[in-house]
Amino acid sequence: MTPDPGLTGRLAALFRETGEAHHQAFIRTDGEDPEWPLWYAESLHDLIATLVGRSFTRSELIYFFVLADKEHSRQSPSPDWRVFYADLFVQRYA
Numbered sequence: 001m002t003p004d005p006g007l008t009g010r011l012a013a014l015f016r017e018t019g020e021a022h023h024q025a026f027i028r029t030d031g032e033d034p035e036w037p038l039w040y041a042e043s044l045h046d047l048i049a050t051l052v053g054r055s056f057t058r059s060e061l062i063y064f065f066v067l068a069d070k071e072h073s074r075q076s077p078s079p080d081w082r083v084f085y086a087d088l089f090v091q092r093y094a
Contacts, residue, residue: 007094010051011086018043019082037065052094064089 022039023031033039041061049055068085076084 004094007051008083008086008090011048011089012080012082014044014047014051015082015085037062037069040065048089054093056093064092 018040021043022033022036025039026033041058045056045058045061048061065085068088069081071088072081072084078084
């Protein structure tokens, strides 16, 4: 099955919105949260499942966010982590 060509953009936008919400939730620490993958997985669980059309456990999403963060740090010259994460998500799960 070929992934929806607009899925990457919609995921990147969803990651952008969630990133802004996370920063606001942790404004006192300037957005710093060493356990951020937990927060993102909880916040995005239902939204990602609906967008992609399949279910995920929160643990799968936590794993994905940790992996994506490490891969982005290792290989991406782009500062826009949201697009990198969206591309990686589509490659792995769509």
